[in-house]
Amino acid sequence: MTDLAMPAHKSVAFVRTTPAPRVPRPPLPGGPLHWVRTNLFPTPFNGLLTLLVVLLFVWTVPPLVRFLFIDAVWMGASRDACLPSVANPDPGACWAFVRTWFSFFIYGPYPMAERWRVDVFFALLAFGTAWLLWLDAPRRGLGAAFFFLVLPVVSFVLLSGFPAIGLPTVDTASWGGLLVTLVVASVGIVVSLPAGILLALGRRSTMPAVRLFSIGFIELVRGVPLITVLFMASVMLPLFVPPAWSPDKLLRALVGIAIFASAYMAEVVRAGLQSIPKGQYEAANALGLGYWRMLGLVVLPQALRVTIPNIVNNTIALFKDTTLVFFVGIFDFLRTIEIARVDPNWATPVTSTTGYAFAAIFYFVACHFMSRYATGIERRLAAGDRR
Incomplete structure (x- = not known):
């Protein structure tokens, strides 16, 4: 032990008494x-x-x-511009066809002198949608009232006409193109969510009559394709109302779309309701909240938040399914392309391909923006759950 002893004039320090020199952190893998x-x-x-x-x-x-x-052809007055020639032996898409028929794709056979009313409708719809979807917009309550109460009435008067105020009547048979597509999609989307919520609540109700009606309605509608619902609405709906009240073809299609979309939306909302723990209901009851206040303040906000992806999926599917209304004689956006492509002045395979490509681009862009908006909403709502 004597040999291992440290000399008295030396000291051993295990703690640094001077600051260590600064060194840069090692580079992280990147690039x-x-x-x-x-x-x-x-x-x-x-x-x-x-x-x-x-x-x-x-x-x-x-x-x-x-x-x-x-290789696309952008200018031309007939199909001759899109046919192979010496200067262009292998022409591409015939966008000259789209340029010529563009107004017909937007308005359909709507009277030329009254198309300003459609433009005003588009502007009001864009304004109401932006006000409602902008989460930081001022007075969003007024925006919701404008979108759900004021806009439908103003749009109906504007598009259908009201001779008392100087607007000539335009029959819905003269509506077509993008106008009909947006009208059908907007009505279906706006009606399906509240109706789906009521049906989902009815399916979970303790009252046998309400529960059986909701289950029967949902299962019956979900058991048949949309085209069948549209045909049934077009053929059978007039049988349930007096002849004087018989709705026109467009209104019948709107009813069929709303019925079909509501049944599917009900199952989406029901899935969200089932995901809410029982403790949430018990906590709301402990606070003295009634049934409807419990739903509006506690249950439904959480259920709808969980089912945002499914709601958006249904909305996108409904927007694309509006193309089926042309089977019941309604001139929607895709139907106008079908009519234009058989015009003798433009009837070539390349014009048909271009028309369908134009429709595909339109539907893709619209559905993409719906999806991106929903993704932004999900990211914003999930910010409070980050640890």
Whole structure:
């Protein structure tokens, strides 16, 4: 032990008495190469899938871009401009056809002198939608009242006409194009959510009559395709009202769309209601809240928040399903393209392809913006759950 003893004139310190020199932190892995390795090639299987997707992209996108834009024909007065010629042996999309028929795609056979009324309707619809969907907008309560109460009445008077105030009557048979598509989609979307909530609550009700009616309605409507509902609404709805009150074809289609969408929305809302823990109901009862206040303040906000993806999915599906109304004789957006493409002045395969491509681009852009808005809402509502 004597040999291991430390000399008395020396000291051993295990704690640093001077600050350590500053050194920069080691660089974190980053850069484009690291992102590619982490996200695209983390495993051999994922790398193989990435290569397959890239090959599919290279195989499909350049020819599509070439057809739609590079080799496309933008100007012309007839189909001759879109046919192969010496100057253009392999023409692409015939956008001259879309330019010529564009107003017909928007308004349909709506009278030319009265189309300003459709433009005003589009402006009011855009204003009401923006006011309602902008979460930080001032007086959103007034925005909801405008969208659900004022806008339907004003739109009906504006589009149908009211001779007492100088607006000539325009029969719904003269409506068409994008106008009909937006009218049908708006009515279906606006009606389906509140009706679906009531049906979902009725299906969970303790009153046998209400529960059986809700279950029968939902299962019956969900058991048949939309085209069947539209045909039934067009044929059978006039049988339940006096002949003097018999609705026109567009109103029958609106009723069929609303019925169909409400049944599917009811199941979406019911799924959200079932996800709410029983403790939420017990806590609301302990606070002395009545049934409707409990639903409005505690249960439904949480249930609808959970089912936002499903609600948006139903909304997008309904927006695309509006194209089926042309089977019951209504000139929607897709139907106007069908009519235009058989015009003798433009009847060529390339004009048909271009018309369908134009419709596809329109529906894709509209559905994409719906999806992105819903994603933003989900991200905002989930901000309070982050740990």
